[in-house]
Amino acid sequence: MALVGPLREIGPQDILHARHLQPFWSGWLHTDVRALHRRYGDIVRVAPDEISSALADAWTEIYSNTGGPAFPKSKLWHGATPGLPLSILNALDTKVHARFRKAMDPAFTEKSVRLQEPIIQDHVVLFIESLTELASKEPNGAVVDIVKWLVFVISDLVGDWGFGGPFGCLQSGENYPWVSMIFASLRAATYRVLLKYYPSLSWLLGLTVPKSVIQKQIQHWKLAVEKMNRRLGQQIERPDLISMIKCDDEGVKGLSLPEIHATASVLVVTGSETTTSVLSGMINYLVKIPNALAALKDEVRSTFELESDMSLAALKDLPYLDAVIQEGLCVCNPTRRLRSRSPPPTRHIRQRAFSLFVALARPLPQPKLIPERWLAEDPSSIKEQRSAVQTFGVGPRSCIGRPPAMAKLRLVLARLVWRFDWRDVDTVKGRLEWDQQRSFSVVERQPFEIGPQVLKDGFSERQRG
Numbered sequence: 169m170a171l172v173g174p175l176r177e178i179g180p181q182d183i184l185h186a187r188h189l190q191p192f193w194s195g196w197l198h199t200d201v202r203a204l205h206r207r208y209g210d211i212v213r214v215a216p217d218e219i220s221s222a223l224a225d226a227w228t229e230i231y232s233n234t235g236g237p238a239f240p241k242s243k244l245w246h247g248a249t250p251g252l253p254l255s256i257l258n259a260l261d262t263k264v265h266a267r268f269r270k271a272m273d274p275a276f277t278e279k280s281v282r283l284q285e286p287i288i289q290d291h292v293v294l295f296i297e298s299l300t301e302l303a304s305k306e307p308n309g310a311v312v313d314i315v316k317w318l319v320f321v322i323s324d325l326v327g328d329w330g331f332g333g334p335f336g337c338l339q340s341g342e343n344y345p346w347v348s349m350i351f352a353s354l355r356a357a358t359y360r361v362l363l364k365y366y367p368s369l370s371w372l373l374g375l376t377v378p379k380s381v382i383q384k385q386i387q388h389w390k391l392a393v394e395k396m397n398r399r400l401g402q403q404i405e406r407p408d409l410i411s412m413i414k415c416d417d418e419g420v421k422g423l424s425l426p427e428i429h430a431t432a433s434v435l436v437v438t439g440s441e442t443t444t445s446v447l448s449g450m451i452n453y454l455v456k457i458p459n460a461l462a463a464l465k466d467e468v469r470s471t472f473e474l475e476s477d478m479s480l481a482a483l484k485d486l487p488y489l490d491a492v493i494q495e496g497l498c499v500c501n502p503t504r505r506l507r508s509r510s511p512p513p514t515r516h517i518r519q520r521a522f523s524l525f526v527a528l529a530r531p532l533p534q535p536k537l538i539p540e541r542w543l544a545e546d547p548s549s550i551k552e553q554r555s556a557v558q559t560f561g562v563g564p565r566s567c568i569g570r571p572p573a574m575a576k577l578r579l580v581l582a583r584l585v586w587r588f589d590w591r592d593v594d595t596v597k598g599r600l601e602w603d604q605q606r607s608f609s610v611v612e613r614q615p616f617e618i619g620p621q622v623l624k625d626g627f628s629e630r631q632r633g
């Protein structure tokens with residue numbers, strides 16, 4: 169097909185082995201595609217009928233609806249799951265999807281984030297206090313799996329916002345069962361889609377995806393329905409998801425009950441995994457780059473006398489914090505491949521943000537966090553390529569969760585550098601390199617340890633004073 173099909177013009181690049189079955193299966197497709205882009209340039213054919221683009225302009229051409237309708241999402245990757253209702257992610261019909269967006273948009277605006285601020289601040293305070301307790305226990309410095317604690321705080325935030333109350337992770341120091349199912353479920357979902365390319369191999373699914381994983385997916389669904397029903401049964405006034413989205417029994421103007429269930433199950437993953445991943449990635453890089461970490465600490469500590477001064481609005485005005493986050497979103501992109509589109513008739517095109525990162529950072533020998541690239545005064549030529557980085561996507565299906573995600577990224581990171589100095593620790597988990605993690609639908613995060621030290625003559629003196 170590659171030689172005679174309509175994509176034959178795009179070549180003569182390599183095609184990943186056996187239609188990228190092996191790299192997909194192993195979780196390393198993103199690095200293989202990045203290598204292809206390095207070798208052949210901005211447009212490569214990664215399979216007989218599949219193209220990956222790293223061109224900045226392609227974002228508008230493929231994803232936006234300016235000048236014509238945006239290309240539809242790929243049915244193969246995002247089609248509905250048989251027997252389950254549609255969610256915002258797999259409502260492929262543009263009219264149905266527009267109804268989902270219209271009904272859900274009010275819950276994701278800057279205004280709604282402002283209304284939720286007291287709840288967000290409370291959970292982040294509990295997170296910082298819990299870490300302080302841990303860090304203060306060891307006179308010679310504690311070693312903490314920071315990813316575990318980030319998962320706790322972000323999960324509690326998602327629970328409180330989406331399901332009427334936190335999942336209790338920070339209180340118990342344990343993952344909510346739901347959270348620990350996510351990676352297994354996502355990997356199974358990736359395998360299931362991949363095997364759609366090869367219907368004759370579908371029997372492999374039974375062999376490679378253990379029954380326990382399938383059961384976890386079913387449990388995940390049941391739990392989402394149960395939690396959502398409980399929230400719907402509460403007649404309370406609070407600025408959360410359910411009070412802000414538009415519901416409609418008939419599913420004509422708002423979301424029907426089954427659609428709310430399906431969307432709730434999606435939001436647990438999209439709302440928690442992405443944000444946790446970027447935070448853990450930024451910390452993983454920063455702890456090894458003393459200059460960038462020092463610049464961030466200086467900015468945050470010199471701007472805020474008290475921690476309680478760190479409102480979401482005030483944090484928006486910190487240029488270095490913003491530069492770290494923009495760079496973190498680019499280098500630690502959590503959704504390296506979630507955005508297949510099918511231009512007519514049936515071809516698949518993907519804009520790979522991970523490859524876009526490579527395009528942005530081509531002069532660099534390896535992925536590295538360089539916040540200065542995002543500062544107004546940055547003299548490097550890389551600055552011109554910033555528009556190639558669209559971690560939240562582009563067009564009518566771009567990320568609805570950007571405002572809450574940005575608020576949480578700013579607040580958690582700023583609070584962490586205000587209260588603690590971070591030590592790089594030489595343990596097995598402390599040596600984790602962020603870009604050495606596999607990626608299925610999202611990056612499969614590994615534990616990562618740092619040594620947080622409570623700032624003695626900063627935090628405690630200032631608090632006492």
Ligand code: HEM
Nearest residue numbers: 256438439442443506507559560561565566567568569573
């Ligand atoms: C750093 C954090 C995040 C990143 C990098 C991110 C990235 C993305 C991207 C790239 C897409 C578009 C996929 C496509 O074009 O097919 C997307 C869609 C989406 N995201 Fe996010 N996301 C983040 C946080 C969140 C949060 C916090 C939520 C919810 C609370 C969320 C909910 C969604 C939903 C529901 C969609 C589907 C939108 C639609 O199809 O209309 N995301 N996200």
